[in-house]
Every structure is written in structure tokens, then in C-alpha cells.
Amino acid sequence: MIDQRPARHIVVLAHPSPDSFNANVARTYCDTVRSCGQDAIVRDLYTLGFDPVLKDEERPRAEGITLSPDVEAELEMIRGADMYTLIYPIWFAMPPAILKGYIDRVFGAGVTAREIQERTGQGVLNGRHMLSIVSSGTREVWLDEQGQIESLRGLTSHYLLHAFGMKSCEHLHLGGVVEGFSRRFVDQALYDVHERARDVCAMLATERNAAAVSPPVADGS
Known part of the structure; x- marks a missing residue:
């Protein structure tokens, strides 16, 4: 059955100030999505x-996991x-700790190390698709000289793409934010x-x- 609902974007903002450059980025992104x-x-x-x-009880293990109520509610959302x-x-040189925790507790909920290696996780x-929009006080050239750009892309693009079996994972860097x-x-x-x-x-x-427009898959029964 074809999904008739509009495409849905979940925008995860990790900045403590509601008036920050990052907050403006989130508003611009959402306004554009809605205009489309x-x-x-x-x-x-x-x-x-x-x-x-x-x-501890949220960590995947052989006997299963017990997700906390806040994680279950977030996953439902x-x-x-x-x-x-x-x-x-x-x-x-790293994402805010609160975002890393969101990846640990929500995106990684129930996904085991073996499933990551075998790319069989069903998180x-x-x-799905992912886009990371990252800001920094320094320009990309300087970050590249320090090896940070490749490191960040390796985390938020290559690793997450394969670890969670996503369709695509892209990266937009906005440097010189001072x-x-x-x-x-x-x-x-x-x-x-x-x-x-x-x-x-x-x-x-x-x-x-x-x-x-794709033809339905024939039933082999």
C-alpha cells in the first residue's frame, strides 16, 4: 500500500540557546520543508x-533490554x-554530549554490536535518510587540516549509515560561525x-x- 501522508522530517536540535545560529538553522530548515x-x-x-x-538496562544483551519510559516515548514520536x-x-572537535546521548539511547535502542557489524539492525x-547540519567557529579548511572534517563525516555519515542500515547520510558544514x-x-x-x-x-x-508507480511484487504462493 502506498503511503499517502506527506514525507516526514524529524529535526533533532542540539544547542542550549533558543536564539542561537543553530536554532535559526532549524527554523529555516523546517520552514522550507513545510513550504514544500x-x-x-x-x-x-x-x-x-x-x-x-x-x-545499564538499556544496553542490548542476550536476555533482552528494558527501555526507559522517556526513550519509549521518544521512539513513538x-x-x-x-x-x-x-x-x-x-x-x-565533537558533537554536544546531549546529542551523543540521543544517538546512544534513542537511535541505538535495541541495536546490538553484532547487528552493527552484520548491518542487520532494525532500529x-x-x-531511512539522514542529514547532519553542523556549525563551527572555524572554517572547513582549518578543520580539514586538523583531520576533524573527515572524523565528523566518518561518525555522522559513514559509520551511522552502515551501522543503522540507512539509505543515505549526508553532511552540510557551516563554518566561521563566531x-x-x-x-x-x-x-x-x-x-x-x-x-x-x-x-x-x-x-x-x-x-x-x-x-x-512501481509495479506490485508478484505473490509467489
Whole structure:
């Protein structure tokens, strides 16, 4: 059966300030998605007061796991989205701890190390798309010289792509985000976000259309 609902984007924002550059990025992304006729739901981790600490009983093991109520509620909220978009700053060469905790507790819920190695995990990201929009105070050239760009792409693109069996995982870096930046700089950065969001929406629309015209699989019984 063809899904008639609009494509759905879960936007995970990891920045403590509601007036931050990252918050503006999230608003621009969501406004663009909605203007394209698709749905965007924001999960602002700091506003939610998300607990990033993985509990012992949540770790996958042979006898099973027991998910905490907050994780079960979050999975219910985000399950079935077409696109998962992470928006966060680089702090000391790494994503904020609250985002890492979200990956540990929510995206990784129930996925075992063996399933990661064999790419057989059936977590919430399986068969879905991801886009990481990352900001930093330094330019990409400098980060590249330190090996940070490749490291971040390795984490948020290559590793998560294969570990969780996603269809695609892309990366947009917005560098030079420092105090006193110009309005022109902000406008250009937000335009880049707008254009990437339009591209993502077009890709999802094309995917939906292709599924709608594909012939049904014959029943071999």
C-alpha cells in the first residue's frame, strides 16, 4: 500500500540557546520543508531536558533490554520518519554530549554490536535518510587540516549509515560561525540551508513517486 501522508522530517536540535545560529538553522530548515508540502517535527533536546546518560538496562544483551519510559516515548514520536536531520555545533572537535546521548539511547535502542557489524539492525533509522547540519567557529579548511572534517563525516555519515542500515547520510558544514558575524554571512548560510532542504524534499518526493508507480511484487504462493 502506498503511503499517502506527506514525507516526514524529524529535526533533532542540539544547542542550549533558543536564539542561537543553530536554532535559526532549524527554523529555516523546517520552514522550507513545510513550504514544500512536507512535515517537520523538531526535537529540541535542551528544551526537552533530554537525559543523555545510557542506563545499564538499556544496553542490548542476550536476555533482552528494558527501555526507559522517556526513550519509549521518544521512539513513538519519531518512528516512521522519512528523514532525520541533526543540527548541532562542533564543540572541542565533537558533537554536544546531549546529542551523543540521543544517538546512544534513542537511535541505538535495541541495536546490538553484532547487528552493527552484520548491518542487520532494525532500529528506528533502518531504511531511512539522514542529514547532519553542523556549525563551527572555524572554517572547513582549518578543520580539514586538523583531520576533524573527515572524523565528523566518518561518525555522522559513514559509520551511522552502515551501522543503522540507512539509505543515505549526508553532511552540510557551516563554518566561521563566531560572535560579530555579519548579516550577510548569516543570510548566505541560511540560504545554503534552504537550498539543501529543498534538495532533500525533492529527493523524498521523487522516492515517493517512484514507489507509487512501481509495479506490485508478484505473490509467489
